[in-house]
Amino acid sequence: MPTLKYYGHSAFRIQDEKHTVFIDPYLTGNPVCPSKVEEIRACHYILVTHGHADHLGDTEFLAKKHDATVIATWELAMWLKKRGIKVHPLGAGGGYDFPFGRVKATLAFHGCGADPREDGSVPPPNTPVGYVVQWGKTKTLYHAGDTALYGDMKLLAEDYDLDVACLPIGDNFTMGVADANKAAEWLKAKTYVPMHYNTFEIIKADPLNFAFHVEKHGAKCKVMSPGEKITF
Numbered sequence: 434m435p436t437l438k439y440y441g442h443s444a445f446r447i448q449d450e451k452h453t454v455f456i457d458p459y460l461t462g463n464p465v466c467p468s469k470v471e472e473i474r475a476c477h478y479i480l481v482t483h484g485h486a487d488h489l490g491d492t493e494f495l496a497k498k499h500d501a502t503v504i505a506t507w508e509l510a511m512w513l514k515k516r517g518i519k520v521h522p523l524g525a526g527g528g529y530d531f532p533f534g535r536v537k538a539t540l541a542f543h544g545c546g547a548d549p550r551e552d553g554s555v556p557p558p559n560t561p562v563g564y565v566v567q568w569g570k571t572k573t574l575y576h577a578g579d580t581a582l583y584g585d586m587k588l589l590a591e592d593y594d595l596d597v598a599c600l601p602i603g604d605n606f607t608m609g610v611a612d613a614n615k616a617a618e619w620l621k622a623k624t625y626v627p628m629h630y631n632t633f634e635i636i637k638a639d640p641l642n643f644a645f646h647v648e649k650h651g652a653k654c655k656v657m658s659p660g661e662k663i664t665f
């Protein structure tokens with residue numbers, strides 16, 4: 434059974450005995466993350482939803498140190514490749530079978546630019562996405578990325594039995610609690626994990642408001658503390 438570890442914001446790790454996969458590994462500079470990126474012991478793949486600093490995060494460091502492959506949309510993937518990183522480009526709507534399972538890039542409605550980084554480099558404009566990960570073809574996780582609510586999220590419930598759905602609830606840049614609750618009604622996942630909130634003042638949200646509504650509709654909500662791990 435895979436475990437899901439939360440690093441705060443939208444950063445997660447999925448791991449089993451064989452494979453370690455990070456999603457949006459924003460550890461360094463993440464004010465709620467209890468871990469140091471230097472302490473990460475394994476990393477085979479990294480899924481990046483888009484090029485904003487709070488998602489691209491430590492991708493380059495982790496990929497170089499662990500010889501990991503980065504999965505991202507074309508423009509971002511090609512930019513990382515030029516920087517000496519192994520990449521696998523995916524387009525929105527496209528899926529591919531990886532050693533740990535199948536990944537499909539899903540739509541996300543959000544910004545596509547990126548700010549200069551500490552070394553002066555600037556990621557190119559890139560298509561933001563979310564990901565559905567069919568881990569070992571037995572467990573399915575949806576990470577929505579940064580996105581507004583949109584009606585076609587409903588289609589995911591037709592195609593997948595989602596075990597876990599990680600949804601942004603912080604408002605301002607993404608869905609807030611009310612829209613995330615609507616998404617949760619559509620997605621029909623077994624368990625919901627709120628993300629992208631309380632990292633900064635501007636995305637302050639009460640995860641219990643989200644949990645209350647989710648549980649009223651018969652699903653589970655797991656409010657994960659940064660550093661916490663669950664089995665799914």
Ligand code: NI
Binds near residue numbers: 579606
């Ligand atoms: Ni963003």
Ligand code: MN
Binds near residue numbers: 485487488579606629
């Ligand atoms: Mn973000």
